[in-house]
Amino acid sequence: MVMNKMTKVFDCIIIGSGVVGSSIAYHLSERKKYEILLIDKSYPLSGTSGSTQAWVWVHSKTPNWYGELSMYSAELYAYLEKKIGDFEYKRTGGIAPFYNEGDRDKALKLAEEQGKVGIKIDVLTRDEVLEKEPAVSPKIAGATFSKWDGNLNPFRLVELYIRAAKKNGVQCSFYNRVTSIKKVRGIFHVETEQGVFQGNNVILAGGPWSKELGKMLGVYIPVRQVRGQILITEPLKPFLKYTIGGVRQTDNGEVLIGYSKEEVGYDRRTTLDVMQQTARMAIDLVPALAKANIVRAFSGIRVIPEDGLPIFGEIPGIKGAYIAVMHSGITLSAIVGTLMTELLIDGETSLDISRYSLKRFSNLPNRKI
Amino acid sequence: MEKSTIVCRCEEINIEEIELAIKNGARTFDDIKRLTRCGMGPCQAKICMNPVREIIATYTNTPLEDIPPPRLRMPAIPVRLGALANGVEDFKESSIASVFGESVEDGDEQNDESV
Structure with a gap:
């Protein structure tokens, strides 16, 4: 039960408790500076984060700066597991097969581009793939391979994020749909099925439901x-x-x-x-x-x-409103939670995140929201 | 019943584990499944579906008919992958994508744009 919902003003309200929202809640709570509320229309893992193969996939993410961000997240997972508990993270190495020998040149070009940011890719022959992974069909022509790729158990990861966040004082309100968001005298009023919550900052982490959340703030989420x-x-x-x-x-x-x-x-x-x-x-x-x-x-x-790349950071034009939405939340949650925490609490980030801003879509023709 | 009574025989999940999930806010069979693996085994919840619903109903003081059943999915009984693929010659024109193919296509487009 969340107390004092009419009078209390949270430092931050996070909407969406999938892998991205729960990672941000955990990483923010680690600083012990914010009072945080995590809201979800359903229960954690009922949506996208609970219906995935849960690859932590790095090597074929292009452009290479997106691959680089993914690599840093993979780097963080090993340490995160020491902090919040075992979520079966395994850096197995990843094989991306191709079936036509003509694709080898493209594979070499990919290896060259990714190599520039430190993602080492081997372009393997058929025999080299079969030597690594004998169960693969000899019908393939070759594959790109990198040690950076792996996978994890998404059920464990999200459960452990939330458990650690709660231990750090994060309040959770599940089975509680947000119906509107209003900003009144600098404070966000988040209306839900179970009453109104107030927050100085609000983070939209709704995954596929981000469009609807954006509409509540009058923002088109592409x-x-x-x-x-x-x-x-x-x-x-x-x-x-x-x-x-x-x-x-x-x-x-x-x-x-x-x-x-x-x-x-x-x-x-x-x-x-x-x-x-x-x-x-x-x-x-x-x-x-x-x-x-x-x-x-x-x-x-x-x-x-719409351009395939993660969107996270401030929502342009609305002070205190933030968004984090991306295809590869399982791969990126560790780095995105870290960077969003730096952005909110420190006011600056250790990596330049301007490329991931929602701003990049502002030159699109005006869209109806 | 004892707390240690097995409810999900496939994954060997007992009453205590199910009650712990409910204590942590789980309200449906599928919430409990994702936390405990209850119902994820070969029988796909055919045996534990109703016992788990009854535990939820009792624990949350909710009428049984208000506790939804788990989401049922194909196949009804386990089926060999070879039987499922039988008759499908290739998937080139289907909705199945290729990890490698996507990376080199996207890469070409985006590298061109960034020049």
């Missing part, structure tokens, strides 16, 4: 909703060592498969046609999977900014 469908096998003995573009094996032995993208709004159904195509993709890539049993399919709504 993101698309994209459905991804994923298949899960029964637990299999460990046989995949690396995180492979499209497939990875969990600590429990289940293999998660899928890399589909459909624009169908908030529709989270799974469909037989995409499940079948996903099954074909998996068998073409790892033939032994043909004999594995699928126990479930699931889908999640990804959020993809």
